[in-house]
Amino acid sequence: MDGKPHEIEQRVMDIIMADTVETKKRLAKRIFDSAYKREIFPASIHEFYMARGRGELSGFTVPAINLRSMTYDLACALFRVARRNDCGAFIFEIARSEIGYTAQPPVEYAAVVLAAAITEEYSGPVFIQGDHFQVKANNFKENPDREIAGLRALIAEAIGAGFYNIDIDSSTLVDLSKPDVQHQQKANYDVCAQLTQFIRSMQPHGVTVSVGGEIGEVGRQNSTPEELRAFMAGYNERLHQGVTGISKISVQTGTSHGGVVLPDGSIAQVKLDFDTLKTLSRIARTEYGLAGAVQHGASTLPAEAFHKFPECETAEVHLATEFQNMLYESKHFPAELKARIYEWLRTNAAHEAKAAETEEQFFYKTRKKALGPFKKEIMSLPRDVRDAIAAEIETKFEFIFKQLNAVNNHDMVNKYATLKQE
Numbered sequence: 391m392d393g394k395p396h397e398i399e400q401r402v403m404d405i406i407m408a409d410t411v412e413t414k415k416r417l418a419k420r421i422f423d424s425a426y427k428r429e430i431f432p433a434s435i436h437e438f439y440m441a442r443g444r445g446e447l448s449g450f451t452v453p454a455i456n457l458r459s460m461t462y463d464l465a466c467a468l469f470r471v472a473r474r475n476d477c478g479a480f481i482f483e484i485a486r487s488e489i490g491y492t493a494q495p496p497v498e499y500a501a502v503v504l505a506a507a508i509t510e511e512y513s514g515p516v517f518i519q520g521d522h523f524q525v526k527a528n529n530f531k532e533n534p535d536r537e538i539a540g541l542r543a544l545i546a547e548a549i550g551a552g553f554y555n556i557d558i559d560s561s562t563l564v565d566l567s568k569p570d571v572q573h574q575q576k577a578n579y580d581v582c583a584q585l586t587q588f589i590r591s592m593q594p595h596g597v598t599v600s601v602g603g604e605i606g607e608v609g610r611q612n613s614t615p616e617e618l619r620a621f622m623a624g625y626n627e628r629l630h631q632g633v634t635g636i637s638k639i640s641v642q643t644g645t646s647h648g649g650v651v652l653p654d655g656s657i658a659q660v661k662l663d664f665d666t667l668k669t670l671s672r673i674a675r676t677e678y679g680l681a682g683a684v685q686h687g688a689s690t691l692p693a694e695a696f697h698k699f700p701e702c703e704t705a706e707v708h709l710a711t712e713f714q715n716m717l718y719e720s721k722h723f724p725a726e727l728k729a730r731i732y733e734w735l736r737t738n739a740a741h742e743a744k745a746a747e748t749e750e751q752f753f754y755k756t757r758k759k760a761l762g763p764f765k766k767e768i769m770s771l772p773r774d775v776r777d778a779i780a781a782e783i784e785t786k787f788e789f790i791f792k793q794l795n796a797v798n799n800h801d802m803v804n805k806y807a808t809l810k811q812e
């Protein structure tokens with residue numbers, strides 16, 4: 391592959407259209423090789439975050455963006471925003487659940503992101519993250535060993551594909567029926583420590599994978615300082631001596647994944663507790679040397695809220711659903727394709743329908759599940775259609791980067807995130 395845009399895009403399309411992971415791996419290798427030759431490389435944000443924990447960096451929030459569809463086009467848009475604004479600290483991520491319902495295995499996701507970097511002539515570290523590598527509570531209760539084995543296999547696959555940032559979500563195991571926070575958090579910090587140690591055993595030479603923990607499941611009650619301290623005390627005690635721990639901690643402060651859908655299909659105004667976020671970020675930095683707190687489920691917040699994240703010294707904010715919404719609601723997205731997707735949902739997601747919800751609520755809640763089955767068709771839309779949709783979302787990306795003050799930091803990132811030593 392000589393790096394010409396049309397050849398890169400063809401390679402991307404070949405990976406997306408391939409039906410087996412082995413074929414995707416073979417095709418992805420050529421993109422990885424081409425990226426490394428251009429000094430584009432998957433990297434860990436760990437050292438950058440540790441510098442923030444030491445007080446060497448401040449005043450910004452790192453955007454972590456989940457690309458569920460049109461991944462190549464939207465990754466290109468993100469790299470264009472980054473180049474215009476001298477950005478280096480931003481993350482491409484995909485959650486355990488998203489890997490399934492968007493039909494994007496780690497090797498495909500990473501290769502497509504790096505291909506976009508080549509296309510846009512971006513260079514330097516690229517942060518690719520496994521978001522919400524989540525323990526499923528019911529599965530864990532039924533057979534904990536099998537559930538952990540499944541997560542280990544996913545982690546190994548992701549690291550092998552260049553995911554050098556992994557967010558462990560064992561907050562699903564928090565048991566609020568227990569008498570005190572230490573016991574409530576015990577299963578959470580036990581599993582998080584166990585998986586951290588596994589990650590350390592799998593990471594490549596020269597790389598310290600950035601690991602995130604989580605104390606409050608998104609959509610439940612707000613996190614507290616007591617929960618943070620209980621988790622960290624148990625986690626640090628459980629972690630083997632000399633093993634590097636987490637670099638950040640995800641908390642719950644009022645949002646929910648995808649937002650709260652009203653009967654007409656619109657999103658309810660979210661009230662986010664920025665005071666709690668500020669307090670937990672401060673405790674994470676000053677008491678434990680972490681980068682700070684991470685906020686999930688933020689993309690559907692009102693525009694005027696985003697500048698508050700850097701003011702509160704939030705380390706990282708996760709953004710997903712709004713970009714999916716913009717895709718589906720774009721005037722450029724073919725009405726005929728959307729109609730077929732919704733018809734598919736009526737049949738294949740019927741089991742998720744609730745008696746009290748409107749059709750608008752049902753489609754809003756379930757339409758993410760169609761992105762995998764329709765992935766190839768969406769990526770086969772004419773180039774001008776995809777460009778027009780990406781341009782709309784690119785404007786939103788740029789707004790968010792500037793609101794988060796995630797600009798003019800490329801040199802700073804290069805100082806801490808270096809090419810791994812082979």
